[in-house]
Amino acid sequence: MAYKCSLERMSDKIKTFAQYGDAGHGGITRYSLSEASTQAREEFVRRMTAIGAKIECDDVACMYATLEGSDPNAKRIVMASHVDSVKNGGNYDGIEGVMTGMEVLETVAEQKIPHRHPLTAMIWTNEEGSLYPPAMMCSGIICHDYLPADLAKNFEYDNMMKAEPMDESPFKNFGEALAASKWKGDKANRLSPDKYLCMFETHLEQGPILEDNGNEVGAVQLVMGMFNYRVRFHGFTAHAGTFPMAKRHDALYAASAFLVKMHEEFDKIEQGIDPEFVYTTGEIYVHPCIHTCINDEAEFSLDVRHPDPAVRERVMAKLKEMAAQEWCGCTCDIEEQWVRDTVNFNKHLIGYVEESMDELGLKWQKILSGAGHDAQFCAYVIPTTMIFSRTQKGLSHCEDEHVSDEDATAAASACLNAVLKADARFEDDLAKD
């Protein structure tokens, strides 16, 4: 029998949490460790202590609310996401996963659902990194020792504490904000493989795929691998009015020609129809950037994502081939910023999610995550998976971001039943591998 979460209670949480950091026009700005985030954390404490959950904080202010199970020696099953938002973000990114963890615990407590493992609802600190970059800062710190070295080096504890604010803040850096926060606790409370069995993160999809396919929820299989490069063009500058067109080496013109050709070539690699293959130029920089001068330097970012490393390699080979050529009389060079492997989620946990969605009679599909989440770092530490909920118009990181109360409740019910299956079967299933 499938258990169901409460639409009424989930709706109430969505309404309540939307007040904390309310920007006054439908969305929120709730930076990590801000006053608004403290209000959201206090609400979490209120609701979790009301059902008898024990609250703990770790040394980077991640919060854990735990309902004991019948076996005092069993490891915890955790459901986690974040309460912080981007500037002028919406009422779902991050907080939906926290509300899901709370709703699962509330349902278990209310319906007295038997379970052997302790169940934990968790808040990751500073996922967005909007005030104190980088994104996924605290999952990066907590999972640091388990991450590949080239990822881990971006999350050294001491460097993270020195992260300076990108917007107004009463604190000089993240470390100061953390020290002043009432949520800084004990390092011994960190999520770790000796205390935690597995992790589930529920999140809005942030794209239109579920909606386009008429599905309510998605069983996430993996987080796509990606590479991020800078592509630079070198020409020379001269006066806009006095220098003949034929003699120019205009770096912006070169970059533009390259960009158009790059789209044509990349689209040929996967015939332009593979929905999993995405690439973006989000930043562009030119020098001297004066309207009376020809630009001698132009540079743009290139973000490429696909689950299959062989496809990413073909894209990379094409990029290198193009960069070796001359463009409108300018030379080109490329520089790697970062590369991240595809992170596969645990097949048993994915199976429990899919079974639960079937049992609940939900419309669902397998789906991939193009965005990064705390779950992708956590997957290096303990078995992890994610559930996506339908995102209206595919919008996120904006005030129009929306998930219906019904869809959020459906995702929470899927999470609840998947957690109960993990509670009953996960250790046995692992032993059979």
Ligand SMILES: [Zn+2]
């Ligand atoms: Zn998020």
